[in-house]
Amino acid sequence: MALKTIRASSMADAASWYCATILLALILLASIRESSNSPTDDDPVRGKQFLQLNRPCDEIYVVGEGETLHTISDKCGDPYIVERNPHIHDPDDVFPGLVIKINPNSGSSNF
Structure with missing residues (x-):
């Protein structure tokens, strides 16, 4: 047993x-x-492609690695990013993960 x-x-x-x-x-x-x-490290903003369904810009934008306010302005067509974001004290001090407010395609007719 x-x-x-x-x-x-x-x-x-x-x-x-x-x-x-x-x-x-x-x-x-x-x-x-x-x-x-998942997105690769080559994507400027990781995960943004999936979250926004391939839309390049939204009113709330998360800065990706290697992006500057100038490149975001060109990409989204908003030349007034600094004016809309009082929490940005130095336009040269932009880092990945920073959340900014933009008005997509607002300035595209001005270019």
Whole structure:
């Protein structure tokens, strides 16, 4: 009787390890798929493409790496970004993640 209990316990341990291994493999596979579907580091604003459905500018804009107020102004057509954002004290001190308010395409007729 004790031998059957030991075998049943070993089989339960083996099944539990097998399930844990399969679960870990599924989690790793899902994370690999997720990372391959996410934006690359070459994107100027990570994730913005997915969040805004390929619209270049919205009223609330998050500055991406390598962007300046000048490039954002050209991209969105708003030459008055500094005036609309009193929290920007130095126009040269713009960093990734900074949230700014813009009026998309407001100045495109002025160019």
